[in-house]
Amino acid sequence: MIKRLNEILEEFKEKVKNYKTKEQLENLKREYGSKDSVLNEVLRNLKNASPEERKEIGIRGNEVKEEIYGTIGELIDKIKYKDLKQQLENEKEDISITGIDFKNGTKHPLNLVIEEISDIFRELGYDMVAGTEIESDEYCFQKLNMPIGHPARDMQDTFYINEKQVLRTHCTNMTARMLTQLSQTKIKEKNIAAVSYGNVYRRDDDDATHSHQFMQIDGFAVGKKISFANLKWTLEYMCKRLFSNDTEIRMRPSFFPFTEPSCEVDITCVNCNGSGCRICKSTGWIEILGSGMIDPEVIKLNGLDPNEIGGLAFGIGVERVAMLKYGIKNIRDFYENDIRFLEQFKFFGE
Template sequence: MMQQELERIRQEALERLKEAQVPEAVEKVRVEVLGKRGTLTDILKGMKDVAAEERPKVGQMVNDARTAIEEAIKVAQAKMEEKILTERLAREQIDVTLPGKTLPLGHLHPNTVALKELEDIFIGMGYEVMEGPEIEKDYYNFEALNIPADHPAKDEQDTFYINGDILLRTQTSSTQIHAMEAGRMPIRMIAPGRVYRSDAVDATHSPTFHQVEGLVVDEGITFADLKGTLEEFSKALFGEETRVRFRPHHFPFTEPSAEMDVSCFKCGGKGCGFCKGEGWIEILGCGMVHPHVLEMSGIDPKKYTGFAFGVGLERIALLKYGIDDMRLLYENDTRFLEQF
C-alpha cells in the first residue's frame, strides 16, 4: 500500500517535472513533494507505523524515490536555465556596426613624434639624451666650435643677440661643448632642443626651430664609424631599404665634414617630384670633431677622436609626415595636431 503510494508520488512528480515550462513550476514540485509538508515527507513521517522489520526496505524505497526526483529537478532546472539563457542571448543582440565609444585622446606634436623616434634609435645604441641652455654664451655657440669673432660663419647664421656676450643659440652644437667639458669618457650623446635664427617666417623658414645634435668621443673613433652609425640610424628612421650618400661639406667644428642624403623614401631613389628628380634627400650635416675643438674643451686630440652630427627636427617631421608648410607647426590648430 505504501509502496504503491510511493510509486504514484514518484511517477506524478517526474511527469510534472517533464512538463514544466517555467522555473516556478519546478519549484512548486519541489515544495509539494520534497518540502516540509511535501507528499514524500509525509510518507517518511508515516514510517513509525511500519513494522520494524519492514522499515529498512521502505526507507530504502523512499530514499530511492527522493534521489530520483531530486535528479529530475536538477535536469529540469538545467533545461530551464538553458532555455532562459538562449532567450536572453537572442533578445540581447546588438548592431555591432554602431560606432564605438572612445575617450578623446590627445596627440603629440609632430616634432615630438619625430624626436621620440630619433631618441629611441639612439638610446638603443647607447646614447644619453642631454639638454643645454637656449640662451647661451657666445663662447659655446661659436668660439668653442672653431668660429672665432671675425669668422664669416658667424654672419651666415643670422644670430639673435641679447648682448655682446649672450645670444640665442643658433645650433644645438653648443651642447657638445658642455658634454665635452664635463669630461666623462666615452661620450655618446644626443641633445635635442630649440634653436634660433633671424629668418622671417614663411613656408620653409621659422625664427625658432629644433635640432638634434649627436656626439661620440672615444679612443679610436673613425670616419667609418660616423658613416656606419648614421647609416644604421637612417635605416631605422626611414626603412631598411634606405641608402645613404655622404657629400663633402664644410662646418668649422668638424673636419672632414659631410652632408648626408638618404635615398628618396617616396620613389626609392629613381627621382620624383618629392626629391626634385634627384633621388636623394638631404637630411643632416656631420663630420669628425675638429681636433682643435676637442682641445679647447680639454680633451686630448692625440688620444681621443670623435664624430658629431646635427639633424633639423622640423625637416624630418616635414619630410616624414608630408607637411607642406612650416607655419602649421606653430599655429597649434587642433585639426592639424590631431593627425599625429
C-alpha cells in the same frame, strides 16, 4: 481608563491622517513618547487602579502604544521607500543614449620624431642631455671653432641677447659643454656619447621651409678609436630605422666650422625611392642632416688632447625629418597648433 486609552488611539488615528512628511511623523512620535504625553498621563494614574484593573490597563496601554508607534514607523518607512524609488528613478542610466566621446590628445609630430630618434640613440648607448636655449657666445661659437669675428658666424644669423649671450643657433652648444666637462673629470678613459635636442633660433627669413625657431637633435661621440666608418654606420643605421630598411645614404663633402672633414648626408627620396620626382627635384636624393668628424681644434678648445681622442658629430633638423616622414609641406603647420592638423598624428607613436 481603558475607555480613555481607546479614545487616545482613535484620536491618534484621526490625527495621523494629516501628517505627510517624515519630519512631521517623527515629531508626532516624539510627542507620544514625551513625559507629559496623553499616554503617559493615563499610565501615571495607574497607581489609583485596583490590581486587576492595573493588569488590564497595562496590557491595553502597551497595545495602544505599540499601535501608535507601529503606525508611525510604517508611515515613515513608506515615505523612505517612496523617496528611494524616486531617487533611483532620477539616477537611472539611459543606456540608449549615445556615450560621451572622450577626446584623447595626440602627440605632436615633432615630439614623435624626437622620441623615435632618441630611442634609436639610447639603444646605441648614447646619453640624453638637456641644454639651455640661452647660451653664452663662448659655448655657442668660440669653443666650436668660431672665434669672434670668424666668417663662419655669418652662416648662422644670430639673435643676440647681449654681447655675451645669444639664443642658441644650434644644439651643438651641448657638445662643447660636455667636452669641457669631460676634460675636467679625472676619468682616464675619455669616452662619451650623447644626444641633445631642443629649440634653436636663427634670423632666417620665414618661408614654407624655414622658421626663425626650429628644433634640432645634435649628437656626438668621442673616444680613442672613433673613425669616419663609425659615423657612416651610425647615420645609415639611424636613417634606415627612421624611414625604411631600403633607405640608402650618401655623404657629400661640406663645411661646418666644428667638423673636419664635414659632410652633408642625403637619403634616397622617401617619395620615389630614388627614381626621381618633384619632391627630390628629380635627383632621387633628399638632404637630411649635417655631420662630420669633430675638428681636432674643437677637441683642443674644450680642454682635451686631439692626439688622444677624436669623435663624430651630427645635427638633424627635426622639422625636416617630420616633413619628409609625414609628407608635411609647410613648416608653419608645426607651430600653429591647428587641432585638425595635429589630430592626423593620432595613430603614430602608439
